[in-house]
Every structure is written in structure tokens, then in C-alpha cells.
Amino acid sequence: MGAPFDITYVIGYLPKLLSTLGMTLLIVGGSLLVGIVVGFLIALPRLYRIPVLNTLARVYVSFFRGTPILIQLFLFYYGLPEILKLAHLDISRAPVLVFVIITYGLHTGAFMSETIRASVSAVDRGQVEAAYAVGMTSYQAFTRIVLPQAMAIAVPVFSNLIIALLKDTSLAFSLGVMEMTGKAQTLGSLTQHFIEAYISLALIYLVVSLTLEKLLFVAERRLLRHEQSDDAEHRRFRLQRKNSYRRMVASIDSGKGGAEA
Amino acid sequence: MKLDLSFIWTALIQLLSAIPTTLVITAVSVTIGFIIGLITALLRIYRIPILSQIAVGYVTFIRGTPMLTHLLLIYFGLPMLLDALSAQFGWSFKSSSIPMIGFAFISFSITAGAYMAEVIRSGLLAVNRGQLEAAYSVGMTTPQALRRIVFPQALAVSLPNLSNSVIGMLHGSTLVFTVSVVDINAKAQIVASTNWKFFEAYLAAAVIFWGLTLLIERVTAVIEKRINLYNRGGVA
Numbered sequence: 120m121g122a123p124f125d126i127t128y129v130i131g132y133l134p135k136l137l138s139t140l141g142m143t144l145l146i147v148g149g150s151l152l153v154g155i156v157v158g159f160l161i162a163l164p165r166l167y168r169i170p171v172l173n174t175l176a177r178v179y180v181s182f183f184r185g186t187p188i189l190i191q192l193f194l195f196y197y198g199l200p201e202i203l204k205l206a207h208l209d210i211s212r213a214p215v216l217v218f219v220i221i222t223y224g225l226h227t228g229a230f231m232s233e234t235i236r237a238s239v240s241a242v243d244r245g246q247v248e249a250a251y252a253v254g255m256t257s258y259q260a261f262t263r264i265v266l267p268q269a270m271a272i273a274v275p276v277f278s279n280l281i282i283a284l285l286k287d288t289s290l291a292f293s294l295g296v297m298e299m300t301g302k303a304q305t306l307g308s309l310t311q312h313f314i315e316a317y318i319s320l321a322l323i324y325l326v327v328s329l330t331l332e333k334l335l336f337v338a339e340r341r342l343l344r345h346e347q348s349d350d351a352e353h354r355r356f357r358l359q360r361k362n363s364y365r366r367m368v369a370s371i372d373s374g375k376g377g378a379e380a
Numbered sequence: 381m382k383l384d385l386s387f388i389w390t391a392l393i394q395l396l397s398a399i400p401t402t403l404v405i406t407a408v409s410v411t412i413g414f415i416i417g418l419i420t421a422l423l424r425i426y427r428i429p430i431l432s433q434i435a436v437g438y439v440t441f442i443r444g445t446p447m448l449t450h451l452l453l454i455y456f457g458l459p460m461l462l463d464a465l466s467a468q469f470g471w472s473f474k475s476s477s478i479p480m481i482g483f484a485f486i487s488f489s490i491t492a493g494a495y496m497a498e499v500i501r502s503g504l505l506a507v508n509r510g511q512l513e514a515a516y517s518v519g520m521t522t523p524q525a526l527r528r529i530v531f532p533q534a535l536a537v538s539l540p541n542l543s544n545s546v547i548g549m550l551h552g553s554t555l556v557f558t559v560s561v562v563d564i565n566a567k568a569q570i571v572a573s574t575n576w577k578f579f580e581a582y583l584a585a586a587v588i589f590w591g592l593t594l595l596i597e598r599v600t601a602v603i604e605k606r607i608n609l610y611n612r613g614g615v616a
Contacts, residue, residue, distance in 0.1 A: 185547075187554040188551070300448060321453065
């Protein structure tokens, strides 16, 4: 199958694939933005237990977690123009990238809402009560007290989500978007050096996801500053840091970051 | 919109024939993945010199790259490697005798192994160290202590994550269309290609996957209840 293995191709392909890294990151960034908005919209009815919306949100999350992203991609690609035609909106000529970002956004939103919900419920109830006691409105209590703490709890799971999303974008090629995987396939079929193309592809994904992980770890440290105050002096005496409640909650994964794509 | 409801039903019936393929791929990759994961996790927990570093590298690499690249690497790389080896040693083995689904089995097992390794490792670490010490103090050997005391508790802890991994592999199995194995996803494409009703066909496929996922979640909930019986606390 193909030409004999030649290591120089692996290096030669790297810059060519890197030229499409922007597209991959654009999909990741775009769908992350959509996902955060959708995630909040879905999580709030569930947190405040708004009757009908609560049920709808549950069905939404269940659907997006219960079907493969590949099926969702095709479903939205073929279905969204038809549905929007009902509202007299013609998007059948919109670029494929739009469909891809919408689908990944909605998909990520479902997982994001679970993360938001879990981390908001993990904030001690007393914090909200204390906020009310000093006279904050419920909006103030949420944005000033709950949200910053919830964010710190959510970051580890959030970072898993982003990396999973990065890996999932490798499926966008199936709709014909020229991102890294699509580019690798094209390069492979041009020269018949498939395996070399995929090795460089894997290397780039690996470096990007490790970098993202490191960056998000730094962010987590920063957000958890308020918890670390007396840690430095204690560390010498403990072999292993005692698992805090926060850590335990954070390790309750939303289920994403599993073996998908 | 002209949604053809009757075609969704037709597609659903036709897609049923592809469910076994999807389930077989999932089952094989999860089973072999569990074994690989268990070995990898034990290597890392017992810090066996060189092997544990290899295990770390394996888990990092697999978790840092998309499942699709694993499949493509195995699909293109393995025949090359095997053919080179059989030319070297004069085996009569030809890589073309491997069925397409074999590549899916191999690559998905490798993928599942890395994810399972992390799940199992966190499960094993969650078991209190005192349990192992207690097992030693009543005279159990290490394998006995692991098998009788640690593993059952670790399994209970990691069951939710394991079920997520199984669901992940179920969803990941849709990737086999790239190596021309006909699973539910590929079947949907085939069914729709006769009359271009892709939306209806994928809707049917989505319903099947949704159902399978909910089924796995239900079964997990039942097993979890059963397996956590010892952990109910209280006095009765």
C-alpha cells in the first residue's frame, strides 16, 4: 500500500500541515464560543429548575451526549437548511464551515452545560446565603460569588472538554472542510506516502493538545490562588496532598474526554 | 420542509442489520482495551522501571491524538510493517488477508486501552491504602489482595467512568466508515444514497445510537446499585 516508508516526508509534511492548523483552531475557537453560550443557556434552567425548559434542557443534553458527533455532523449538514427553510431562511449556500462550527458548538454546549451545572452545585450553599445576608441581589450573588468559585472548579473538566473538542475536529474533513486531517489525507493521496502524513498529523495534534493542557493548568493554578495560601509550608510535611473537596468534584468528569474520536 | 416520516421508519428497519457490527466493534475494543488498560495501570501504579515510562508515553500519545489518526495509522502502517517483516523472514503471511474490521479491532483496542488505563488507575488509587494493608496483615499474597480486596472496590468506584468509556467507544466506532466497514453510520449513508434522503437516514441512525447509549446508562445504573451494596453505610 503506497510508497515505501521515508522518514524525510514526515518532516516535510509538518509545515504543510501547520498551514491548516489555523483552520482547526478556528473550528475549536468558534465552537467553544458557541458552546459556552449554549452551555449557559442550557444549564441555567436546570440550575433554577424552570418547569418546561428544565425538561427540554435534559432532552437536549441527553441527545447530544447520546449520539456520536459524526452522526450529528451529517444530521445538521443535511437537516439544518431544511429546518430553517420553514422560517424562510435560506442557508443552503452558507459555507460548510458554518455548519461544522454550529454542530461542534451545540455538541460542546451539551457537555459544557453539565460541567457548569456540576461546578455551580459544588459551590457551598452557605456562600450564596452569606451573599444574600450582606444584601446582594441574586444576580450579584451569582456573578460575584458563585461564578468565580464555580469557574475554578470547572477548569480541569473544561480543559478536558477543549482537548476532546480539538480531537473531534478531525472529523470535520468528512464534510469537506480542509482542516489538518483533510489536508493530511490530500497530501497522502498526492504522494502515496499516507503513513508519513498521518505520523506528522499525529505529532501536531499531540503537541497542540499538550500545549493546551499546560496553558489550562496554569489558568487553573491562577483561579485556585485563594485556596493555595497555606499550602507551601504544609507541603514539606505531607507525602501526598490531601484531596480537597474541590479536587474530588473536579474529577467527576462530565463524561467527555472519553474515547471519542 | 418535506420530512419523509415513512422513510425514517424504512431506514430504521434497514439500519437494524448494521447494529451487530457496531456492537461487535464496541465489545471487542472495550474488552481488549480493558485488559490493556489494566496492565498499563498496574505498570504505572507499581512504578516498574522502564515499562512504566513506556506506559506513560503510550497513554499520553493516545490521549493527545484523535482516534481517527490511530485508525489511519494502523490501517496504513500495519500492513506495511507486516509485509516488510514477512519479506524479511520469508513468512507466507500477507497483510491483505487481514479483514478490514481487523484494523478497526486493533486500533480501537489500542485507543480504548489508553483511556481505560486512566480510568482503572484512578479507580485503583481511590481504594484506601489501609484495605491493602489489612489484606496483607491477614496473610494474603499480593495477587490475592488485589483480586479479592482491591479490584472489586476499584471497579465500584470507576464504574461511571467505565460506562462513559464504553459509550465513547460506541460513538467512536462510527469512524470505521473510513476503512470501509459497514456499521450503522455507513449503512445510513448507503440507505440514503438511493434517494438522497440523508437527513431522514441520519435521524434514524441517531435514534438508534441514542437508544443504545440510554441502554448502556440504564444497565450501568443497575450494576452500580448492585456493586455498591456493601457501601450503604448504617447499621442494618
